[in-house]
Amino acid sequence: MIELRTVTKKDVAGKRVLVRVDFNVPLEKSGDAVRVRDDRRLRAALPTIKLLRDAGARIILISHLGRPKDTVVPELSLAPIAQYLREKLDLPVTFSADYDNLPDEPIVLLENLRFYPEESNNDPAFAKRLAKLADIYVNEAFSSAHRKHASIIGIPEFLPSFAGLALTEEAEQLAKLLHKPRRPFIVVLGGAKISDKVGALTNLARIADLVLIGGAIANNFLSAEGFEIYRSFVEEASKKDAGDYVALAKQLIEEHKTEKVLKDNYIPLPKLLYPIDVIAASSLETTSDEELKTIDLSHDMEDKLEKTKLQYLDIGPKTRQLYSELLAGAGTVFWNGPMGVWENPLFAAGTKAIARAITTSRATTVLGGGDTIAAAHHFHAEHQFSYVSAAGGAALKFLGGEVLPGLKPLVIPS
Numbered sequence: 001m002i003e004l005r006t007v008t009k010k011d012v013a014g015k016r017v018l019v020r021v022d023f024n025v026p027l028e029k030s031g032d033a034v035r036v037r038d039d040r041r042l043r044a045a046l047p048t049i050k051l052l053r054d055a056g057a058r059i060i061l062i063s064h065l066g067r068p069k070d071t072v073v074p075e076l077s078l079a080p081i082a083q084y085l086r087e088k089l090d091l092p093v094t095f096s097a098d099y100d101n102l103p104d105e106p107i108v109l110l111e112n113l114r115f116y117p118e119e120s121n122n123d124p125a126f127a128k129r130l131a132k133l134a135d136i137y138v139n140e141a142f143s144s145a146h147r148k149h150a151s152i153i154g155i156p157e158f159l160p161s162f163a164g165l166a167l168t169e170e171a172e173q174l175a176k177l178l179h180k181p182r183r184p185f186i187v188v189l190g191g192a193k194i195s196d197k198v199g200a201l202t203n204l205a206r207i208a209d210l211v212l213i214g215g216a217i218a219n220n221f222l223s224a225e226g227f228e229i230y231r232s233f234v235e236e237a238s239k240k241d242a243g244d245y246v247a248l249a250k251q252l253i254e255e256h257k258t259e260k261v262l263k264d265n266y267i268p269l270p271k272l273l274y275p276i277d278v279i280a281a282s283s284l285e286t287t288s289d290e291e292l293k294t295i296d297l298s299h300d301m302e303d304k305l306e307k308t309k310l311q312y313l314d315i316g317p318k319t320r321q322l323y324s325e326l327l328a329g330a331g332t333v334f335w336n337g338p339m340g341v342w343e344n345p346l347f348a349a350g351t352k353a354i355a356r357a358i359t360t361s362r363a364t365t366v367l368g369g370g371d372t373i374a375a376a377h378h379f380h381a382e383h384q385f386s387y388v389s390a391a392g393g394a395a396l397k398f399l400g401g402e403v404l405p406g407l408k409p410l411v412i413p414s
Helices: 040-044 046-054 079-087 124-131 150-157 163-177 196-207 219-224 245-253 316-328 349-359 368-378 394-401
Strands: 015-020 027-030 033-036 058-062 093-096 106-111 136-140 161-163 186-189 210-213 259-265 267-270 276-283 293-296 311-315 332-336 366-367 387-389
Touching: 015 046, 015 150, 015 219, 033 079, 040 079, 046 058, 046 136, 046 163, 079 093, 079 106, 093 368, 106 259, 106 311, 136 163, 163 196, 163 366, 163 387, 186 316, 196 245, 196 267, 196 332, 196 394, 210 219, 210 316, 219 245, 219 316, 259 316, 259 394, 276 316, 293 332, 311 316, 311 349, 316 349, 332 349, 332 394, 349 368, 366 368
Parallel strands: 015 058, 015 136, 058 106, 093 106, 136 161, 186 210, 186 332, 332 366, 366 387
Antiparallel strands: 027 033, 259 267, 276 293, 276 311
């Protein structure tokens, strides 16, 4: 396990500290005002900000917001974030769009980093320009630590660098999954896209005792095993990818085919488990129960005309029961990706059942990814997890075994 150089009061006492935070939060318009819809990422930075304030440091916060494509987009200004920090979180934050002439205030939030093309290009001059603002650099943006941007990997070239408190906790919690999970360790993977989960899926499949697969990514495994999936969504590999994701699923099935898990101490199950039944309909937007079909994948697979337009949109009742029984005996659970199109109540039962099974188990439970957090929040389960990671792509790359570029400057040499 890597050990990070975590910031302390002694490191920053009386210093100017440049803090790379992740204030990439959802905004919504209310009349002429722009409001923060979800402040979890803002609150995550509060312990580090408090430590710096207690140490008498002058704080300069830098962040990105959205994808302005290297140009100024007024709707993606961080000014509303500064206002929220002042009014809702009681921080004396001053907003500044001027990177070179900072106001003499205790906490300054600079304008969106991604308004500058030099940020995503990791321009050394831009990194040095930012570094000149401070004596110390603190990275509190784990969710951006997989990006080779100036504010992530460029600034540490010019300043003593430390990990923020939340970044350190995130790295420690995810590292426990890789190095010392309480067993049995069950991974639950779902969602629509398999492309951003390839590394994590491949690595976790080796480490975990059992991988429960749902959502649209299950279609890759069903297709690899020769099951009919009709018009169900299967993500196509981009031109830069080698091979396709059905082939990847087939490779993983082959790699782990001799590994079995015993259910009830005598029923052997494959280590990679995908649905045994599904809820299907001709459209994910259907609003009628009468249009739903429950397909048992063990014997309902004849290609009848009325099924040719079907899409698999949730795991079925048998799968829900099986997955729930297995999760009840878990020691550690990592969940990333819903089991179906939960936004439509007709296809929400699978995700709801999995959320309940995980949170009522005695396991150490880790919830990861924005879509999964949104689903857990919808089913009032979010706060019942041992740890919630909003890091998304960075967390999946970390769980894929990568040393993230943004963490490398923060690692204490062994």
